Amino acid sequence: MMLKSKVAVQVISSGMLPEDTLMLGEAQVKQWKIPQGQHIILKFGAFRQHVKIIPVAKYDGMRMSQSLARLMGITSGTAVRLQYKASTATLVLGPLIGVLVSRDYPHLPDKPFGSITMFCRELVEACTAQGAYVYFFTPNQIGPSLDNIDGWIYSDGWRKVTMPVPDVVNNRLTTRKLENRPSVQHFMKEVKLKHQTTVFNEKFLDKTEVFDALKKDETLVRYLPESHLLRNFTMLKSMCSRYSNVFLKPVRGSLGKGIIRITRLETGGYQAMYATAAGTRKQPYTSLVKLFSTISVKMKTVRYQIQQGLQLIEIQKRPVDFRALVQKNAAGKWTITSIVARTAGNHHFVSNLARGGTLSTVGEAVAKSNLQAGVSRQDAAHRLQQAALNIARGVDTQIPAHFGELGIDLAMDTSGRVWLLEVNSKPSKNDNTPLNDNKIRPSVRMMIQYSRFLSGF
Template identity: 30%
Template sequence: MPKRYKIEFFEQKEFICYYPVNFTEEKSPKRIAFGSKIVEAKCNKQPNGRNIISLSTGLAEQLNLPRFVSTITLFESNDRIILGPLVGIFTSGFSQFPIKPIGERSSLFSKLLSTHSSVGVVPFLFGEQHIDWDLQLVNGFFYTEDGWTQMEVPFPNVIYDRLPNRRSEKLMKSKRVKERMEKEFFIPWYNPGFFNKLDVYERLFTDKKAILFLPETAPFTSFHKIERMLSKYGHVYIKPMNGSLGLGVHQIIYDRKSNTYYCRYHDTKNHLLKFSSLESLINNIFAKKDLNRMLVQQGINLLRDERRPIDFRVHANKDEHGLWKISAIAAKVAGIGSPTTHIKTGGEVKTIEEIFIDSDERNKYKTKLENAALDLSESIEKQLDGIIGEIGFDFGIDTKGNVWLFEANSKPGRSIFSHPGLKESDILTRKLTLSYSIFLTEKHMKKYGDLFI
């Protein structure tokens, strides 16, 4: 199992490495690797019995290893010591301002990169324009105690996909980077692709465990389908197949007593409109929308907080052992008159302790949410392509205590962590996001051997 160690540097032009006394090697190491860079060096066990790795400045410079790194993970392979993992975080939308190299998202990424010492990884931010394919170097952005800095490093051991939206993901230049890194350089690329809601639903529907959490969901095909679902459930949601942040979500409600239809939605404000027929509602509300890209989902009678519906965000992450862990649970209370619980539509984040005052009730629902998230994480991992390391689930709990999956997000937002009671979960999710790279590095190192470095 790879271990995390403190690292120090000493002035010497020669390529010299002193490795920790408890770092057991099968053979006497002769080479040091960092990312795709590998250098022959004089390697000896620490002469003074310390469990620390010491590198000469000449070796660090040759490896393109940043000197501000204070802790690092050591991997052992044949006659090599591998330092890392070097984690490239791939994204787009870079600015020309060194203080905010990724615009408004700079703060989000600075928090993520700030956890590197406690995890023992070396993360950096980059886009396709920062890659030198010939020299196999990346001019990446690092976050240090002095702020953002840019420096050249080798190709990373793993790449974490943080493209901001589907549009950037579909760009040919983004696709080329992923294809070359994976196929030419054997670099594992984790969390690729935004989930398509209908595709996830249809794939999970074949899993016996997952099907228990799935509300009836179908592509919009006819008024008749909506009428049938309204008759059965009383209300339904019409939402974009590839939507996010609650945008474009409409709640359709049927009042049997008055034979009236209502539509609740949000654009610049919350709306509740009344119609005499479903056809009139659809023609007025969805006149300018492509209904072929919408899906219809069963409405659920949710638990409420002061008469406002609640749903729950649950974050699941893989850890350094490659195992799924629940890293965060939060409640989201809908804004007054809003069809969703998103903050932008008046929603409010609360901790699960604030929602369930009774400890027995709280533990019961917390266990149900955790088990649902773990079962669905394993199902999604089996059913979908690519390496998945994190998932954000939106769950509902009905008045009978049943858990329902509304959405699974491959790149979950972090708005829930604005709540001061979720600070520890905020840090844990960031740490796990990076520590999963340790598992991927070890796994691919064993699989590809010398090809990996």
């Protein structure tokens, strides 16, 4: 039986307490049967040190010397969980969570992480509440050491301290370029081997990879619009003959940039709609060959996925889609944190908020839409939830990387059938949801619960 609890750490001057001595409440020492007067191992992330435990009557915290606290990167007043593993005589503090972010701005002490600073603060608050310890670091802070990292902690303001490599790394890098840096890849691989650190949201996903992986599971095929890597004219021709409209999506695209919609016209020609920042540009072509010659110029630099066009539900002629945030919980199981409906802005066929779209609840959107009668709001919501969970499990099973949260973009056609648009392994965390009334978002709490699950706390 492993008893777990949260203790407040008091840091006292090194002259009053040797570095290898910890004071702990007598009740806890008895409860865990921690041997007194002999050395046991203290563990915090990758940090290990032999210490002696002194029980203190009528006390329920933990006291350590300044020099020990400095080695651990812990500040006075921190509350952390602890557990004693008798089999290895180890007192484990934690969980220690490291969040890998793209960049920091050391010259801006109030906003060291730019637009995600509030999210980072929120994470700190949530960790304090749950007895976890979190720090933030960037690829530039990854050095030759696999034991320590210079990271940012929040303690009466942001400050940089040397921290042990954590139990869990949450990869929040926002570009493939940073993620593919040799130093980052080397670090992620080596800390797993050396310290059994778990890394989650290990990598970016691209559309082709996701669709090819999910195709292997026959229970998921029903969510996948027909889609292929566009290699040549023959493929464009066969897709355009099967479907009245098709989409070309850049394989590595994001925010709806560069999507082209091709529609077969009554007159026998075709129309291409190009998504640009300013809105939609329409271009008619008398033949598919002419259209392809325009696209083949782009294909020299961009790889496209060609996808069956869907008759999506609309509100006043604007397409609607859905973003589900799916996360692993305290038991390591996928759960739905939220699903929101997104309606495209005027003159756009892409629903990203970056393009003037609006958010609403699933129920509101479905009620206002042209979804055919016979599919109730509850029914629609239930179908979306089931699809999101099934797809998340499928990504886990079919793609050899570790994910703890996924943003899953879904659509619904007018008959009520759910389709997968894309899966994003780095759901956005910008300041568009401020810390209102110091409420910590459920998505942030869930991330910490999953980190606790991974590290055994």
